[in-house]
Amino acid sequence: MTFTQPVLARRRSERLLAAARLTALRATFMVLDVVAPSVAAARALDLWCTLPANAGRRKDYRPGPGEVVRVQLPEGGEVAVESWGSGPIVYLVHGWGGWRGQLGAFVAPLVAAGYRVVGFDAPGHGDSDPGVLGVGRGNVMEFMAALEVVAAEFGPAEGVIAHSMGCTVVSMVARSTLSTQRLVLIAPNHDFVGITEDFAQLLSFTERTRSRLQQDMEDFCGRPIRDFDLAPLGADGTMPPTLVVHDRRDKETPYQVGVDLAAAWPDATLVSTDGLGHQRILTDASTIALAVGHLTDRVGATPRD
Template identity: 60%
Template sequence: MPPIPAPTETTAPAAPSAGVDPALAAPVAPQVRGARAHALRATFAVLDRLAPDLAAERAVRLWCTPPGNPGRRKDFRPHPGQIDRVRTERGAELVVESWGEGPVIYLVHGWGGWRGQLGAFVAPLVAAGYRVVAFDAPGHGESEPGLMGPGQGNVLDAVEGLAAVGRAFGPAAGMVAHSMGCTAAVVVAREHLAVGRLALIAPNEDFARISYGFAQAIGVTERTRSRLQARLEELCERPVEGFDLGPLGADGGLPDPVVIHDRQDKETPYAVGARIAGSWPDARFLATSGLGHQRILADDGVVAAVVEHLTRPAGS
C-alpha cells in the first residue's frame, strides 16, 4: 500500500448560505446503527405520535450515551506519565496524565474517547520542550461520571472538565483537540483559559444540525426534535448555537487556529472542517486523504504538522 500523503494546506471554501447542505449532513449516530436500529425507530415512532415529551427524554438519554467502539479506546501513549486527579466545579474527579516540563500543551479527546487516543503527540512535544497534559473528560476513560450520571455525557461535561484541568495546570501554550473535544477547546479558549495556539482535528458538526439528522435516524418528527433540543439546552445551560464552532471564531478572536480534516472521514464530513475553517478569518486548513476520523490521530504527517504549528516561533 502506498504511503498516505502528508497533510496539504488548502484554501477552505467560504461559509455557505443558510440551509442544510447535503454535504454537511451528519452521518447516522453510532447509537442508532446495527441490529437495534429498526426496533428503536419503531418505538420512537409510537412515542413521537402519542407522548413526544417521553420520546424526547428517551432521545436525550440515547444522544448522551457515548459510543464505545474499539477505535476510541486505542492507546498511542509512548509510556505512562504522571497521574494526577482534578475535580470539576460539580465535583467529578478527573484523571489527568502529564509528561515533560515547560509550557503546557493540552490534549483534548473527543466524544466517547479517552486521553490515550492523542498519545502520538506526546513524545515530539516533550522533545520540543513542552509539558503535555491529557485528561479523561467526565464519564470517559477513568474519570468519574459527569452531571448526568454513569454511562452518560454531554459537551458541557467536556468544557467543564477542560476548564478544571486548566485551572490546575495553568495557561496553555497550545491545545490539540479532536472531534467534540474541538468544541470544548474553543469554548474554554474563549471563556476560561489563556491559550497560545489551537490545533483542531476533525472538528464536530454544529449540534442543532446534528439534531436534525439524529431525529431522522430515530424516526421522530419536529415535535420530538424540538423538545430534544430544548432539553439539551437546559442540560448544557446555553442555546445549542452557543457551541457552534463557526460563529465562535468568526470574529478572528481564536488563538492562531489550524483545522485538519480527512476527505474520507465517515463520522464528521470533510465539508464540516472546511466550512469551519472558511468561516474563521485567521485559520489555516490542512486536508488529508485516507485517514478517516480516528486514524488521523496517529498519522506521522498529521502529528508533524500539528507539532510544527504549535512550536514554531512567535510571529512566524
C-alpha cells in the same frame, strides 16, 4: 491480516444484533413521535448522552506512562490527568466517548520539542469518575468544566490539540477562561442542530420530537445550542492562530465542517487529508508533524537532544 471463521461469525452476529436494536428503536420512536413527542424527546436525550462503546475510541497510543494525578470537579468526582515532559504546556483534548490515550501519538514529538504535554479524561470517560448523569453518560457542559479545572490546576496553554467534540469544548473554553497561543483542531464536530437532525433521521422521528429534544438540551445547558456552533465562535478574529486538519472521507464528522470553519476564522488554516478517516488521522505522521510545527512556529521551541 486474516480472520478465523469464529471471529468473522462473531462480527457478523454483532452487526445483526446492532441492526435489530436499531430497528426496534426506530419502531418505538415512530410511535412515540405521534402519541407522546415529549416522552420521545426525553428518550432521545437519554440516548444522546449515552457514551459510545466503540473499542476503537479506547486505543492507547501513549509512548509510556506519565505522571498521573486526579483533579476534583466542582460538581463532585475527579478527572484523571496525565502529563509528560516539562516546559510550555500543550493540552490534549479527546472527543466524545474517547480518552487521553487516543492522542498519545502526539506526546513524544511534543516533549522532544520542549513542551509539557497534559492530557485528561472528561467525566465518564477513560479513567475519570462518572459524571452527574451516571456511569456511561456524559454531556458537553461537564466536559468544558473539566478542561477549565485542569487548566486552572496546570496553567495557561501555549497550545491545545483537540479532536472531534473536543474541538467545540476547547473553542468554548478559549472564548471564556482558557488562555492559549495556538490551536490545532482535528476532525471538528458539526453543529449540534445538524447532529440532532441526523439523530432524528437515524431514529425515525420528526421535527415534532426533534424540536422538543433541542429545547430539552437548551434547558439542560442553560443556553441556546447555537452558542456551540464552531464557525461563529472564531469569526470575529478573537481565536488564536488555528490549524484545522480534516479528512475528506471522514464518516463521523463531515469534511465540510473543517472547510467552513477554516473559512470563517480569520487566523485558521485548513489542511485536508484523504483516506485517514476520523480516528487514524490521530496517528498519522504527517498530521502529527503539522500539529507540532504549528505550535513550534508560535513559541519558538527547539528540539531537545
